[in-house]
Structures are given as structure tokens and as C-alpha cells.
């Protein structure tokens with residue numbers, strides 16, 4: 313795994329590895345606490361907001377209890393369990409390279425719970441925890457609940473000591489938050505607690521105030537001096553100029569809830585507008601593009617990784633599925649849907665085909681629909697419409713699809729009513745000839761001359777020798793005399809990237825030709841035409857394990873096709 317891949321892949325995944333000591337998040341956070349200039353960290357509440365904070369330039373993140381609770385839709389009263397918070401923290405940590413301090417409320421229990429919390433935080437690469445001297449379950453400091461009961465000083469000091477003893481990494485930080493000013497116990501009590509928590513081993517003190525002026529925290533800092541780093545949360549006294557905090561030599565400012573609050577306003581306004589206007593015109597340009605979301609998710613890194621790790625054939629190959637026909641032999645089964653959408657074993661034929669392609673690593677699927685086209689509604693496929701399906705043949709559908717295919721690579725063409733096992737596809741993909749078809753050499757087992765089948769005559773039959781030689785197609789036709797039939801085409805044709813342009817031109821020429829069959833041409837006509845023009849079509853023999861679903865009996869048979 314290269315450093316570059318990691319660096320560009322913040323949200324999608326993280327590879328844990330030994331970092332140089334100075335790169336460690338714990339060290340980075342401790343340095344912020346001890347820096348001789350005022351530092352700032354910002355609230356985030358999930359992987360995406362954490363990444364946004366890092367991109368904005370913040371050197372650290374406050375995993376706010378209020379905001380984590382709010383994004384879960386619950387109150388900041390320990391309603392979300394600490395393991396639920398831990399899950400979210402892991403996403404936040406994986407998404408970022410800057411340190412995160414968890415707002416750990418009261419430590420979710422006693423000294424023992426505190427120890428376990430620290431262990432679990434370190435395992436997730438969280439750099440620090442802040443605990444407050446209140447009682448579980450806590451109440452948010454800005455809620456005028458009847459009272460904010462404070463923890464016993466000694467009990468809280470025990471918790472701090474337990475946390476410091478539990479940490480495995482020397483630079484993990486424990487910040488002790490004093491709620492005396494919130495609870496109305498006054499400055500002396502706040503200072504007494506600060507002294508005790510400092511002595512118990514806290515790496516910094518967070519002094520909290522709900523006043524709209526900074527007076528309380530400023531006088532605390534004057535009294536406390538520089539005995540240890542002091543952190544503040546100016547949510548209520550936001551009108552105080554930041555330079556005042558600098559002049560008072562505070563260590564760190566936490567912007568505690570502003571990312572969540574801005575998201576709330578934006579979501580409320582967008583939801584209201586879409587609901588009222590029943591259309592997206594007025595909001596589309598004022599919200600983040602889907603591309604921006606992909607960028608934040610690290611989509612590009614995944615593409616680079618695919619190029620690096622996926623087998624070449626799978627990553628580049630595209631598929632075209634011809635599924636425009638009704639399939640009239642199916643009677644009522646196709647009254648309101650094309651054949652490709654009839655249900656077999658709980659899902660449509662087309663779903664089975666999509667799954668087979670996906671299993672072979674092919675994700676670009678271009679499906680041509682025509683008859684009852686609205687019934688073709690699978691996710692993650694590109695739809696190509698042949699609105700002239702009633703008057704045109706397979707080749708015309710293929711022609712439309714070839715115009716719609718994107719990117720470069722090999723192209724596999726198959727039918728929307730042909731089921732096949734993945735290994736047949738794999739064998740076709742493995743052959744590196746320009747044109748490759750799959751042929752069933754066990755054609756006699758299903759032969760029925762009343763049924764239309766694409767029989768083939770090849771350069772040699774499916775003997776042991778054929779395994780060592782490159783067998784090629786000589787003719788494809790329903791009317792080949794039995795002694796000359798070597799197999800039945802399974803409806804799969806692969807065209808190499810190199811032959812794609814030539815192939816597209818030939819298809820275009822045939823469907824635009826004024827001579828029959830023109831727009832009515834089918835796939836066998838194309839194969840014979842390729843041969844006539846001197847192209848060689850490689851044959852991959854197989855036996856069985858595919859099914860052309862043409863009749864109701866075939867549907868019954870396909871139910872046992874596993």
C-alpha cells in the first residue's frame with residue numbers, strides 16, 4: 313500500500329500502521345494543548361463533518377456530545393450509548409488525519425468504565441478525552457435543568473487517575489472539565505477543583521461558562537495563571553474578540569457546535585423548499601453537487617485502487633444486454649413486461665444476468681429496452697431505449713447500445729433472456745482474440761428442430777484436440793444440416809477493445825444498409841458478416857450450463873437453474 317493511496321483516501325478506509333512519533337494524533341493533540349499560541353479545534357459529529365473540518369484547516373476536532381447525540385436524533389443526556397458513540401468516532405477517526413478529542417461527558421460510569429473508555433478510544437486512534445465533573449446521566453450545560461449536580465471531587469480525581477493509568481500511549485490526553493460555574497458554585501470552588509484535577513494528572517483544564525460575557529472564564533484564567541493549559545468553549549460569550557483569549561494566554565478554543573447547527577439550517581431550508589415546490593430547480597445550484605459528495609468520500613482513490621488491484625479484464629469490460637423484445641411465445645407472462653423482466657426464482661431474468669456480470673467484475677451494464685420499457689427498472693444499469701423495437705431487429709438495438717457505451721475496454725454482448733453461469737463468462741473474458749463466442753457442444757441434448765436455435769459450424773468439433781487449438785466459427789444458422797452442426801451459440805459475443813471501432817462501423821453499416829435485412833438484422837447475421845469480411849471469431853466450447861428462455865417450458869426449466 314503506497315503512502316499516496318492512503319493520503320488520498322481519507323474517508324473510504326484507513327490502513328493502520330506504525331507512524332513516526334511526531335505524526336501520531338496523540339502527539340499532535342498534546343502539542344496543541346501545550347503550544348504557546350492560541351489553538352482552535354472544531355466540532356464534528358460524523359465522518360463527513362470531520363473531514364470537512366480537516367479540509368477547512370482545523371488542527372483538531374471536538375467530538376461534541378451534544379452534536380453526536382443530535383445527529384442520532386436523541387438528547388444530550390446520555391441517551392445514545394457510549395458504544396454507539398464509539399462506532400461513529402471510528403468513522404471520524406478513519407476519515408481524518410487530525411487528532412480528535414472526545415467529549416466524554418462523565419466517562420459513562422465510574423473509574424472502571426473510564427479505564428475501559430480510554431482503552432477503546434486508543435484502539436480507535438482518538439487522541440484525547442474530556443470528562444466533566446457532573447453525575448451520570450448528565451444534562452447539557454446550557455439546559456436550565458433544575459440543577460446540575462456536581463461529582464464529588466475525590467471521586468472525580470480517582471476517575472482522572474484511572475484514565476491516566478489506563479492509557480497505553482504516553483501522549484494520550486485527559487482534559488478535566490469544571491462545571492462549578494455552570495452549577496452556580498462560584499469561582500473558589502472552580503479553582504479548588506482545578507487544583508485537585510491538575511494534581512490528579514489532568515493534562516489540561518476546561519473551564520466552562522454559560523454567561524454571555526467572558527468575565528467568568530477570564531477571571532478564572534487570571535487566578536489560575538499558567539499552571540497548566542486551559543481550554544474554553546465560547547458558545548455563549550461568542551461576542552468576545554478572539555484576541556482577548558489570546559491576551560489571557562488560553563491554550564485552546566473549542567468551536568463546539570457550529571458545524572451541526574449550520575447543517576441543521578441548510579437541511580431545514582432545503583427540505584422545506586423541495587416539499588413546497590415539488591421540484592428541484594431552485595435548490596440544485598445552491599447545494600453541494602453529487603460530485604462533491606463523491607470527492608469527500610474519496611471516490612477517486614477507489615478508482616485508482618481498482619486500476620491497481622482489480623484484474624484488467626474485469627475493470628475495463630463493459631456489457632451490453634439486448635432486452636428490447638417482448639417474447640411473444642410467453643403469452644400472458646409478457647403481457648405487461650418484456651421477457652427479460654419475468655420472474656424466475658424470486659427475481660427477474662435480467663437481475664440474474666446482472667448478478668452474473670457483476671460476479672465476473674463487470675459493472676458497466678448497458679441494457680437495451682423497448683417493449684414495456686418502464687418495466688425495466690433495475691438499479692445500477694445504463695438504460696438504452698429502442699423505441700422502434702417493433703420494427704427493428706437485434707442489431708439495431710446493439711447499434712443504439714454501442715453509441716451509448718462509455719469508456720474504453722472489451723465489450724461483452726448477450727441477450728436479456730439467456731442465463732449462463734459465471735465460468736462461461738470467465739472463459740470468454742480470458743480469451744484475448746478480437747471476437748469470441750461461447751458455444752454449447754452438448755447441443756444435441758436440447759436439440760429440437762422446431763425450436764429456432766443459432767447452430768454453428770466451426771473449424772473443428774469439440775474434441776480433445778480442440779482444447780489445444782484455436783477453434784474458429786465458420787457459420788451460424790438455424791438451418792445447418794445436423795451432421796455439420798458443432799454446437800449451439802449461447803448468445804454471448806465478446807469484442808476486444810482493439811476491434812471495437814471496426815465492429816461498431818460494421819454494425820452501423822448493416823443497420824443503415826438499404827438492402828435486407830438492414831434494420832431487421834439479427835446477431836447471427838452479424839457473425840456471418842464478420843466472417844465474410846475476413847474477421848476470425850474464436851469459439852470457446854462448453855457443455856450445458858446456460859439456458860435460452862424462449863417459452864413457458866423454458867421458464868419452468870429455469871426455476872431449477874441454480
Ligand code: SPV
Nearest residue numbers: 376377378379415453568
Ligand atoms: C458539547 O459540545 O457537547 C459540550 C459543550 O459539552 S456544551 O454543549 O457547551 O456543553
Ligand code: MG
Nearest residue numbers: 376377378415
Ligand atoms: Mg457535551
